[in-house]
């Protein structure tokens with residue numbers, strides 16, 4: 195995993211992203227239920243990281259009945275486990291994964307001002323972090339690489 199994107203890497207958006215997410219979940223042996231689709235669509239609509247509460251609120255309003263944050267949370271966990279969503283740890287929130295068919299240790303540039311989280315992939319960087327951990331005989335589950343600062347707009 196030293197070189198970046200020597201495989202065929204696809205970033206998806208719009209309805210194409212929904213289809214890619216569904217295919218990835220079904221390929222993992224999980225069901226693509228109506229509720230899961232609603233949660234994914236809602237997540238994909240957010241440009242900034244969204245919490246389970248944000249998504250539950252929006253879904254409750256759209257469906258005209260209360261959707262419990264706990265059930266949204268469980269679905270988000272399932273999405274993260276199956277590479278359909280990514281958790282931005284320092285924001286305590288989630289983003290739809292634009293490359294659900296392709297695993298990377300995604301890197302986030304998180305703006306302290308507006309909360310925007312720019313997603314980038316660099317397997318050389320994340321591979322380096324994994325290598326450092328391995329050299330310390332640490333068994334890595336996943337590196338969390340987040341950079342805090344100001345986005346281009348907020349930096350003025």
Ligand SMILES: [Zn+2]
Nearest residue numbers: 202203204296
């Ligand atoms: Zn890729």
Ligand SMILES: [Zn+2]
Nearest residue numbers: 298300314315
């Ligand atoms: Zn990524």
Ligand SMILES: [Zn+2]
Nearest residue numbers: 305308345348
């Ligand atoms: Zn910003």
